[in-house]
Amino acid sequence: MEESTVADASTTKDLENGEDLEKESFITKDGTVDWKNNPADRRTTGGWKACPYILGNECCERLAYYGMSINLVVFLTDKLHQHNATASTNVTNWSGTCDITPLIGAFLADAYLGRYWTIAAFSSVYFVGMVLLTLSASVPSLKPPSCVGDVCPGASPGQIGSFYLALYLVALGTGGIKPCVSTFGADQFDDEDPSEKKYMTVFFNWFYFSINVGAMIASTFLVYIQQSVNWAWGFGIPAAAMGIAIVSFFIGSKQYRHQKPGGSPLTRIAQVIVAAIRNWRLRLPADETMLYEVDGKASAIEGSRKIQHTAEYSFLDKAAIEDKSRPTTKWNLCTVTQVEEVKILLRIVPIWASVIVFSTVYAQMSTLFVVQGLKMDYILGTFKVPSASLSMFDPLSVLILVPIYDRLLVPFVRKYTGHPQGFTQLQRMGIGLVISTISMVVAAVLEIQRLRVAREKGLVDADDKNFPKLLNAQLSIFWQIPQYFIIGASEVFTFIGQLEFFYEQSPDAMRSLGSALSLATVALGNYLSSLLVTIVTKITRRDGKPGWIADNLNHGHIDYFFWLLVALSVVNFLFYLPFAYRFKYKATK
Incomplete structure (x- = not known):
């Protein structure tokens, strides 16, 4: 009886070990996690099963963006009664802001929030801006009276303020979406797995295709609506498209893979430069394995794999030389992976x-x-x-x-x-x-x-x-x-x-x-x-x-x-x- 019990226990243990090994074989190798912060299982997360929601989000968001921006100068001149030069300058300034804010969104995503929560938070801001923009084009008290002959009443400070609040909320919102959506989509493919990595290029092709579907609809259908129907619908449809983009993104939440944020990249870059300068008198070891690196497979940077040492820009390698005459801090000693980031x-x-x-x-x-x-x-x-x-x-x-x-x-x-x-x-x-x-x-x-x-x-x-x-x-x-x-x-x-x-x-x-x-x-x-x-x-x-x-x-x-x-x-x-x-x-x- 005891021998039978021991045999059964041994068999159960072997089955459990086999199941664990089988489950481990389906875990992604690039460090991604699922929505519960567990190692991502490629059978239930990522890949093409997650991409339709991301591509749908991008198509609708770009439709919203181009739908309100492509004809914006016309709205400023026809409805807010601005001069051509003033309207052109205002559109240029706003467009420039839209190109700068991605640096803010990208920093927050990489350092603290992760790409998913950055997209979610900034999309909400974006949607609020689009709704306010629609109201500014449809609520009579939020826009100046129509022209009477050649007399065009100027917009009041309140009307101008509400319009630009909406406009720059959109600029802020797009700053968290533009740098994160394409990278978040690519995160769904394990680049350590050849069978998945080959689809990454395909994803980028169809991602850009989705952008241009949105742009095409905006430059034809929405321009017609704005100029031939009215601006309330002209901005309302892009606002609705942005709402659909958010819904599309959240529907796929349980199927996404996530890269963990690794802390401030600017701080890590500064640490390498400072450490290399402080250690400039030290001689580089002949054996590159003598350069400092943490033990184990994982790197010291959250969400990052170790990077192999390269010989280029060798002066930066001095940041990875341990100087026992000084206390060991991140500003005196950096890992090889951290140095390679800068390289x-x-x-x-x-x-x-x-x-x-x-x-x-x-x-x-x-x-x-x-x-x-x-x-x-x-x-x-x-x-x-x-x-x-x-x-x-x-x-x-x-x-x-x-x-x-x-x-x-x-x-x-x-x-x-x-x-x-x-x-x-x-x-x-x-x-x-x-x-x-x-x-x-x-x-x-x-x-x-x-x-x-x-x-x-x-x-x-x-x-x-x-x-x-x-x-x-x-x-x-x-x-x-x-x-x-x-x-x-x-x-x-x-x-x-x-x-x-x-x-x-x-x-x-x-x-x-x-x-x-x-x-x-x-x-x-x-x-x-x-x-x-x-x-x-x-x-x-x-x-x-x-x-x-x-x-x-x-x-x-x-x-x-x-x-x-x-x-x-x-x-x-x-x-x-x-x-x-x-x-x-x-x-x-």
């Missing part, structure tokens, strides 16, 4: 800088491309095609090319390169840089042709309103479609490749910050575009000349400006190549 950021910087010129080219869609279109034949029968509406061919290009890239190009290229994603991240970004250069060549050639037609038909000094009619369909605005479409193609390579690159190569505990930095290239690209326009205008308008970017484009040469961007893009690509070629991808232990 990774230094390696990323040149790649990051290379995308700024790309963003400058991208910025032309909302500036010089629009101006160029106004000097072409935009009359289609009795319908006048808005020059800015041609920008819809950019998201349309993305919507067409992302499935082609994902389903056709990647499998084809994979046969020759052997790489799971067809191209490496840096190869993909580089191809996009080349394609964006081609878009400027196409725009320049079109402008040369436009100027030639204007001269041949004697329309150089024609009135702006009559100019399109006088062209007599000889130079249709639809000839601009290729340059918009090509820029969309470059986004499929560079912008999506950049999203993936910054996610994978950023330190585990700095991934939101890496995403925020990648988003900052768009803002810097806009600033660089403005700076170039200012410099070119000042130089080329000397001695009474009209300049390249003249008030009457027929007297100017924006083709020269496009060629300047071609030259800058070529120089930028040549700058990018050696850094991309020598770049050492992050390796974890």
Whole structure:
């Protein structure tokens, strides 16, 4: 009887051990946890089962954002009765704020809140802002009276205050969403598991696809509602879309995987720099294993795996040398992983800088491309095609090319390169840089042709309103479609490749910050575009000349400006190549 009992107990123990081993084999290897803070089980969390909620959230949020921002300058001039210059400045300031606040949201996500709670909290702020914005467009007491003839009453301080409160709540809200949603979506795939990691690139493709679905709906349907129906519906629909985005996000809560916040990344960076300076007299050991690192598999940084030592930027390694003459503190001694975090950021910087010129080219869609279109034949029968509406061919290009890239190009290229994603991240970004250069060549050639037609038909000094009619369909605005479409193609390579690159190569505990930095290239690209326009205008308008970017484009040469961007893009690509070629991808232990 005793032998039977012992045998049964032994069998039970073996079964329990077998179950534990089986369960452990399904635990993610990248340190993610589930909603109960237990190690994430890939059978019940993450993967494609979690992604529809995240992609739905992104699509609706971008629809909300573009739905209220794409036509914002019109609302400021038509409904708040601001002057064109004032309205343009206010929109630019607000857009700049939207590009800065992601640094705040990313810091909070990486340091303290985690990506899930950052998205949840900032989405709520975003939604409140959208509701207030809708009220400002629909409640009579929150907007100035309509114009009577040429007399347009100005908005009261209270009306202005309530509107800008709503607007900047949206700016704050988007700051917590933009840097976190893409990284949170990528967190759903274990990059230590080859079977899951191969889908990460696919996720980024469809994430960017979702962005452009929202942008496409906003630039067509919502613009029509705002201009042809009323602004209450024009802002109300985006507010409702934001509500749907929040609901979509929360529905998937139990299926998400979470990376734990690792504490302030800025503090860790400062500690490495201070420790390296304090230890500058110490000699580096010949054996890298003598550098300080905590024992065990886990690193000293919460939510981060250990990173293998690299030989680059060896002066920073002195932060990981123990000096027994001083008390051991985090400001005197750092782990190898902490030092490698800083090295990774230094390696990323040149790649990051290379995308700024790309963003400058991208910025032309909302500036010089629009101006160029106004000097072409935009009359289609009795319908006048808005020059800015041609920008819809950019998201349309993305919507067409992302499935082609994902389903056709990647499998084809994979046969020759052997790489799971067809191209490496840096190869993909580089191809996009080349394609964006081609878009400027196409725009320049079109402008040369436009100027030639204007001269041949004697329309150089024609009135702006009559100019399109006088062209007599000889130079249709639809000839601009290729340059918009090509820029969309470059986004499929560079912008999506950049999203993936910054996610994978950023330190585990700095991934939101890496995403925020990648988003900052768009803002810097806009600033660089403005700076170039200012410099070119000042130089080329000397001695009474009209300049390249003249008030009457027929007297100017924006083709020269496009060629300047071609030259800058070529120089930028040549700058990018050696850094991309020598770049050492992050390796974890």
